[in-house]
Amino acid sequence: MAEWFKEHGEKDxxxxxxxxxxxxxxKGIPFPNKMNADDAQRGIDLVEGALEEMNYTFTKVDxxxxxxxxxxxxxxxxxxxxNLASSSLPCAAYISEDQKVSIMINEEDxxxxxxxxxxxxxxxxxxxxxxxxxxxxxxxxYAMHEKYGYLTSCLTNVGTGMRISYMLHLSATVMSGxxxxxxxxxxxxxxxxxxxxxxxxxxxxxxxxxSNQTTLGRSEAxxxxxxxxxxxxxxxxxxxxxxxxxxxxxLILEDRIMRxxxxxxxxxxxxxxxxxxxxSDVRFGIGLGIIDDADYTTLNDIMxxxxxxxxxxxxxIDGAVERDVKRAEMLREALNR
Amino acid sequence: MAEWFKEHGEKDxxxxxxxxxxxxxxKGIPFPNKMNADDAQRGIDLVEGALEEMNYTFTKVDxxxxxxxxxxxxxxxxxxxxNLASSSLPCAAYISEDQKVSIMINEEDxxxxxxxxxxxxxxxxxxxxxxxxxxxxxxxxYAMHEKYGYLTSCLTNVGTGMRISYMLHLSATVMSGxxxxxxxxxxxxxxxxxxxxxxxxxxxxxxxxxSNQTTLGRSEAxxxxxxxxxxxxxxxxxxxxxxxxxxxxxLILEDRIMRxxxxxxxxxxxxxxxxxxxxSDVRFGIGLGIIDDADYTTLNDIMxxxxxxxxxxxxxIDGAVERDVKRAEMLREALNR
Numbered sequence: 001m002a003e004w005f006k007e008h009g010e011k012d013x014x015x016x017x018x019x020x021x022x023x024x025x026x027k028g029i030p031f032p033n034k035m036n037a038d039d040a041q042r043g044i045d046l047v048e049g050a051l052e053e054m055n056y057t058f059t060k061v062d063x064x065x066x067x068x069x070x071x072x073x074x075x076x077x078x079x080x081x082x083n084l085a086s087s088s089l090p091c092a093a094y095i096s097e098d099q100k101v102s103i104m105i106n107e108e109d110x111x112x113x114x115x116x117x118x119x120x121x122x123x124x125x126x127x128x129x130x131x132x133x134x135x136x137x138x139x140x141x142y143a144m145h146e147k148y149g150y151l152t153s154c155l156t157n158v159g160t161g162m163r164i165s166y167m168l169h170l171s172a173t174v175m176s177g178x179x180x181x182x183x184x185x186x187x188x189x190x191x192x193x194x195x196x197x198x199x200x201x202x203x204x205x206x207x208x209x210x211s212n213q214t215t216l217g218r219s220e221a222x223x224x225x226x227x228x229x230x231x232x233x234x235x236x237x238x239x240x241x242x243x244x245x246x247x248x249x250x251l252i253l254e255d256r257i258m259r260x261x262x263x264x265x266x267x268x269x270x271x272x273x274x275x276x277x278x279x280s281d282v283r284f285g286i287g288l289g290i291i292d293d294a295d296y297t298t299l300n301d302i303m304x305x306x307x308x309x310x311x312x313x314x315x316x317i318d319g320a321v322e323r324d325v326k327r328a329e330m331l332r333e334a335l336n337r
Numbered sequence: 338m339a340e341w342f343k344e345h346g347e348k349d350x351x352x353x354x355x356x357x358x359x360x361x362x363x364k365g366i367p368f369p370n371k372m373n374a375d376d377a378q379r380g381i382d383l384v385e386g387a388l389e390e391m392n393y394t395f396t397k398v399d400x401x402x403x404x405x406x407x408x409x410x411x412x413x414x415x416x417x418x419x420n421l422a423s424s425s426l427p428c429a430a431y432i433s434e435d436q437k438v439s440i441m442i443n444e445e446d447x448x449x450x451x452x453x454x455x456x457x458x459x460x461x462x463x464x465x466x467x468x469x470x471x472x473x474x475x476x477x478x479y480a481m482h483e484k485y486g487y488l489t490s491c492l493t494n495v496g497t498g499m500r501i502s503y504m505l506h507l508s509a510t511v512m513s514g515x516x517x518x519x520x521x522x523x524x525x526x527x528x529x530x531x532x533x534x535x536x537x538x539x540x541x542x543x544x545x546x547x548s549n550q551t552t553l554g555r556s557e558a559x560x561x562x563x564x565x566x567x568x569x570x571x572x573x574x575x576x577x578x579x580x581x582x583x584x585x586x587x588l589i590l591e592d593r594i595m596r597x598x599x600x601x602x603x604x605x606x607x608x609x610x611x612x613x614x615x616x617s618d619v620r621f622g623i624g625l626g627i628i629d630d631a632d633y634t635t636l637n638d639i640m641x642x643x644x645x646x647x648x649x650x651x652x653x654i655d656g657a658v659e660r661d662v663k664r665a666e667m668l669r670e671a672l673n674r
Contacts, residue, residue: 251662255605266599268592325588 003077003099005300009119012296013287014235016167016207018121019078020129021114023152023161024136025143031153032089032106040090043110047103050139051094056132058094058103072309078116083107101132108153109161111136118300120166120231122224130220148216159216164227168234171206171284172241182237183208189230190214205276205303210234246288257285261294265335269321270328272308279303282335294335302334340414340436342637346456349633350624351572353504353544355458356415357466358451360489360498361473362480368490369426369443377427377443384442387476388431393469395431395440409646415453420444438469445490446498448473455637457503457568459561467557485553496553501564505571508543508621509578519574526567527551542613542640547571583625594622598631602672606658607665609645616640619672631672639671 071085091106115129150161260281285291408422428443441449452466487498597618622628
C-alpha cells in the first residue's frame, strides 16, 4: 500500500485530502499536560497492548531513535503532529498497514486517532476511523462523561472529540480576492479556516484547511453533514470563480500557469515557498485543462516529498541552499516525464 | 541573400553586429537642416542616378508609400534611422542586393551610407563601404574642405564622416556591476557607449553600442584600429567576467538562465522589454555552454522579427496586448525546435 498522498481521491480538483481525528483519553491516567513519565509510559503500554490484538496491523514508529528530520518528515506526511515530534514526554505513534490511519499517544490527549485520504472521502474516512475507535473503545477504558461525551485536555474537543479537516486548493477564491468574504461566511457556518499545517500556520500555495469548530452537542454524523454542506458551497464557489477567471482573464491566466509550469520543470534552485506557489498555478492549470501532461497525484506527491524534512532525511542534506538545489532537481524529474 | 541578422559573424559571443556609416553631402545643395523640398528632391535624383549605373544593385525603398509600421520595421532592422522614418522632407533609402549596405538620402546629411554585418566584421565592412563610397565619390560632387575633409551637418562628423558602431552583449559586465567603470574607461579611450537604438536610447537586454567619437584629424584606418583596440579590451573583460561569474555563482546563474529559457519557450504574453532581458540570459547561457540547443543567430533573428513594428507590419496587429501575445507565440515557435 502506498502513502495516502500517492493515491487518487474524489473532487481532487479542489480537495487535496480528508482527515479525521478523534481525541480520546484513558480513565485513571492524568491528562498529558499533567502527567509524568511513568503515567505516559503506562498509557503507551495500554494502547500498544490493545493494538497488538487488533485484526488490522499497526506498526510502531520508533520516535526516540529518530532524528528530528525523520520525525519532521512524518509531520510533513501528516501522520504525526508538530507537537508530538517535539514532545519531551514518553510518546509514541503507530501507523496502519495501509497507511491510512495513525495513532499518536501522549500528544495533547492520550490518544489522537487519525485517518487520512487523498481527495474528498468523508464516508470512507468516517467508516475506517469508526472501526478503529470501536475496537479500541472495547479494549480501553476511555474517559467519558455521561452527559458531555469524551473528555479531552482542551475544552474545544470535549464531546465527540472529532475534528474533520479538508485540505483545499482555493486558487481562484484567492486570486479573485474573494477569500476574506468566503472565509467569513465559513466561520458563520461554524467551520474554521487555517493554514496548511494547522492552527497558527500560514497558507502556502493557496492551500487551506477547513474543519469543524464544534465537537459538543451533536453527533459525529451531524457534524460531518454540516461541515460537508459548508465544504460543498466552498467547492462550488471555487469552481464558479475558476470558470469566471478563465473566461475573463484566460490569456493572462494561461500565461501565468505556463510560466510556472515551465519554471518548476527548469529551475536549478527552488525554495519551498516558491514551489508551493508554482505548483498552485500548475494545479490550477490542470483544473482548467491547460495542462494535460501532469496530474494532481504527481503534484501532491512531489509537494510532500520535496518538503524540507523529506529532503534532509532522504538525502542527508542539511544546508538550505543544497536543499533548494535538490528540490529543483526532484521537481524536474517528477514533472518532465 | 538574407538580412544581416540571419547570418553568423565572428566573436558573436559578445559582438552582435558591426556597423559603419559614412556621412556625405553634395556640393551646391543646402544641408538638410536648411534645404527645401526642391533641394531635397534634387539630392535624391542625383544619388539615384549615380546608383543606377553602379555594378552593385540597390533597391529603392518606397518610403512615401509605406506605413509608419513598415518604416519602423526598417529602423528595427537598422537599415534606416528613426529620423529618416519620421522625416517630413522628401527623402529616400536604398538597400543593396545582398542587404549589407543601405543609403539614406536627406537624413541629417545628404547621404548616410551604411554597411552592417552580424558579429565582428570590421575588415569586411570597411572594404565594402569603401567600395561604395569610392564609386559614389566619382559620380557625385561631395562637399569637402581641403584641410578638414568631408563637410557634414553636425560638427561631430566633419572629417572622415565615419562612425563605426559595434553592438555588444555585455551581460557579465552589467551583472558584475563593472559597467560604469568599463564605460568610463571606454570614454577615456575616445569611444562612446550608447543604448541599442543610438543616441539617447536606453540599453535593453544588456546590449550596448560602442562607437568612435572622433571623426576628424585621423584616417579611417587609424580610427578603426583605435576603436578595434578598445573593443578588444571590452570583449576580453566581458569574457573574463563571464568565466568568473560562472565559477563563483555557477548554480545561481544556471538557475536564472534556465528559468529565462523556459519562460521564453512557454509564456503566452511577452512584452518587448522582457523579451530582451530573457534573451540576454539565454544568450549568456549559450556562451557558457549551459544551453546547447539554441544559437546566437536564432536569437538575433527573433529579437528583431518580434520587435513591435515587425509584428505590427507583418501581422497587421496594432494593439499592445495582441502584439505581446503574438510575440510570445513567435518565441515559442523559434525556440522550441
